[in-house]
Amino acid sequence: MNFYEHTIIAKQDLSTPELSNIEKKYKDIITKTDGKVIKVEKWGLISFAKKIRSYNKGFYIHYKFEAENKTLEEIKRNSVIDNSLLRHLTVKYKKLDTETEYFKETNEKKK
Amino acid sequence: MKRKNNKFNKRPQNPLNKLSLFQKSDSRFSKKCPLSGKDAPVIDYKNIKLLKRYVSDTNKIMPSRITSVSQNKQRKLTSEIKKAKILGLV
Numbered sequence: 001m002n003f004y005e006h007t008i009i010a011k012q013d014l015s016t017p018e019l020s021n022i023e024k025k026y027k028d029i030i031t032k033t034d035g036k037v038i039k040v041e042k043w044g045l046i047s048f049a050k051k052i053r054s055y056n057k058g059f060y061i062h063y064k065f066e067a068e069n070k071t072l073e074e075i076k077r078n079s080v081i082d083n084s085l086l087r088h089l090t091v092k093y094k095k096l097d098t099e100t101e102y103f104k105e106t107n108e109k110k111k
Numbered sequence: 112m113k114r115k116n117n118k119f120n121k122r123p124q125n126p127l128n129k130l131s132l133f134q135k136s137d138s139r140f141s142k143k144c145p146l147s148g149k150d151a152p153v154i155d156y157k158n159i160k161l162l163k164r165y166v167s168d169t170n171k172i173m174p175s176r177i178t179s180v181s182q183n184k185q186r187k188l189t190s191e192i193k194k195a196k197i198l199g200l201v
Contacts, residue, residue, distance in 0.1 A: 007198060048199035089197050102157040
């Protein structure tokens with residue numbers, strides 16, 4: 001079992017129930033394939049540095065979890081197919097720090 | 112690396128001691144690496160504030176000879192900046 005971080009960027013023009021559906025979907029994928037979700041962070045709407053597929057902004061969702069190789073394959077396969085996602089990135093870690101949140105301040109200001 | 116270290120060890124010269132005006136002063140190279148040391152900031156693709164300091168206006172990664180980052184940390188910086196670029200953060 002290894003530690004991983006996974007971030008997805010969803011399209012800007014999605015409604016809030018659709019966003020929560022997406023968040024749930026990837027949580028279920030991790031738990032169904034014997035993984036363990038440690039933390040889920042919602043970074044909110046963030047504007048890109050550069051246009052991505054003619055979109056200027058996107059919703060960021062960030063997962064921290066512990067899993068094996070087969071869950072990673074499932075997650076990658078699903079996020080490539082998914083039409084409501086723009087990009088995704090998984091990073092492997094030896095140690096996870098769950099305390100520091102770099103995007104917390106920006107979320108609070110917008111609310 | 113070794114050549115640079117020799118320059119660190121040299122004593123700072125008096126600017127009037129120069130042979131000619133175009134001779135480079137050694138004091139330029141005496142800067143320490145800002146990312147190593149005891150309470151150095153964490154290099155991570157989520158830490159955008161730090162990464163933006165080491166990127167030029169046209170989104171290119173700055174060379175270590177300008178920023179005086181050490182070899183080891185520069186290698187980490189480039190990999191983290193590239194990750195942030197995939198996510199559209201930098």
